Amino acid sequence: MTEQATQIQPAEYAVVDAEALRAWVAAVFSSIGVTQEDARTTAENLVASDVRGIESHGVARLGGYTGRVRSGRTEAHAAPVIVHETPSTATVDAGNSLGQPASKFAMELAIAKARQTGHGAVAVRNSNHYGIAGHWAMMALPHDMIGQAYTNSSPLLVPTGARVAVTGTNPIAVAVPALRERPWVLDMATTVVPRGKLEVYRRKGLPLPLGWAVDASGRPSDDAAAVLDSMDRRAGGGILPLGGTALFSGYKGYNLSVMVDILSGVLAGSGWGVHVDGLHGSENEPAGTGHFFSATRIDGFRPAEEFKAEMDAYIRMLKETPRAEGEARIWVAGEKEWELTEQHERDGVPLYYKVIENLRAIGADIGPRFDLA
């Protein structure tokens, strides 16, 4: 149900074995000084994104991560430190490492605390881009817990009434186990559309629907190229929050984005708002990205088997809701991604040729060679 989940069309891609891709990505990170364990953690998160059909957050971004590690802007060696804790909460300083090892550490800590007290909540400061949020929330599932993951990111969302981007895509991910049905997994940006969508419209020369983005004066714009250019120069304009303009209650998306930033940034003692630089930031300083994770024991409320059986019934209720004319299906959160995951783990992950070229260049530059496609 993530907005970016798409089925890539044939002729644009080659298919690559998922496990071989994980191994190669991990080897690349090892080549630039990341420990084997952290390299594997980061590779699993990036490839999970491609496997789930969210190619915007997958190996297409590998060069961004490696570039930052090689330039020293992100630390190769992760050494997350618990700087403060109570039985149910903790703050972790990621030491400006890759976001993925810090996130795994923090979510494992949240799960351990939930096992002890019923609920664990862990905020992470001084981190970097952590890949897809859903991957971290889903760590709670095998423990019969509800997982949640938030992160802030570099500014691109323009608050209702403004003309400058202040918060990031600031996603919300929630994973809930079921019994026979597949877990319910929400992973959504709090913007109305992802940045990648504007890039597609620019490439195709199509006018944007009014309500997705505003120009440097704050007016709704249909010109993807102009908006992206202005955003990249930090000259104003950007993407509207979930809901778009005020007509469709865009201020709710704006405030959800702020809520994610309060938990991930302010509560963690990390960067927030316009101070978060993110993966594509141009300045030569730490990103200051913050995250927030929680794990909630289901049997802190009611027996887990009972709950999971009722989640099955809930999911069936959604699937069996009478459909609007012309609609083939009511989608359940995460369902599309589960179907793509099965397909891609079995038949291989489709990667765009331009992504493959990119991976070849990274392999030639850093090693090892990319010869999976």
Add this chain to the structure above:
Amino acid sequence: MTEQATQIQPAEYAVVDAEALRAWVAAVFSSIGVTQEDARTTAENLVASDVRGIESHGVARLGGYTGRVRSGRTEAHAAPVIVHETPSTATVDAGNSLGQPASKFAMELAIAKARQTGHGAVAVRNSNHYGIAGHWAMMALPHDMIGQAYTNSSPLLVPTGARVAVTGTNPIAVAVPALRERPWVLDMATTVVPRGKLEVYRRKGLPLPLGWAVDASGRPSDDAAAVLDSMDRRAGGGILPLGGTALFSGYKGYNLSVMVDILSGVLAGSGWGVHVDGLHGSENEPAGTGHFFSATRIDGFRPAEEFKAEMDAYIRMLKETPRAEGEARIWVAGEKEWELTEQHERDGVPLYYKVIENLRAIGADIGPRFDLA
């Protein structure tokens, strides 16, 4: 920042003293067998809504509450029971009482657990309509905690691709303390607009913007009267989720609504989805409404004074964001309600004449007499 917060126009209303109104509403509940303490709790929640400018959830609904108590559909005597707990979590059975006393009990329990462990989360089953969500989230503020409150409600939201309402307005409320600035308080329905908005369009005979509601076939409709009529007969159609149609990512609002229902309904072991009846349900059985509350100690993560000073800076960043052409102000969540609260506590609460007529009728019927306007 709540969608319903509006400034009532003169000539449509009379002004009533807030404290006198609370006392009268409490006296009405006492007249029908509710204990003094619970009557006061319920009155405070209802009047808080009017005071905050959200008249849709205020004393205008009093007759709905009293009608249910008098018919025995809601129990007059609240006896909330903790049916399960861990150090950080609990499930409370409200015993089909008014939602307000059960909510106060549950939020106090969440705060007590947070004081012990850093985080408290309490789910409530077998409850009824609890009024405005923000009121409960805000209970955390004096304790330097972040409060959250969710509830499910009777079906009126049509999931993306469907033609029948499955979930309710299912609001999300989050309250965050600041130091000198007023607390940041989000209180938002997960529908694109509240039901009351459709009622206003029906009354004025105006066409609905396409993207707010669908008719019984699931097609976007501009006919408020037809949609409301069809909804009320449970014949299909209803309000679209936050985001509206797929073009503005309405599936995100749909899934946020489901998330609220999973926490409030499934996790609590209460009613969920189409099984929640709500205040206006016609069947003669308990509403089965469920709620979910949490309290998070700020100093479970970092010193509270530090955090609150940084929230001040965050709020100022939002207020000072360069405005779009023609915009007078960037609103911060809760700001509008704080301003109205100050005004209404000082100068009195404006009540529509038709609401006053209603209160007079309740006073004549149940007692005491309503003579505040």
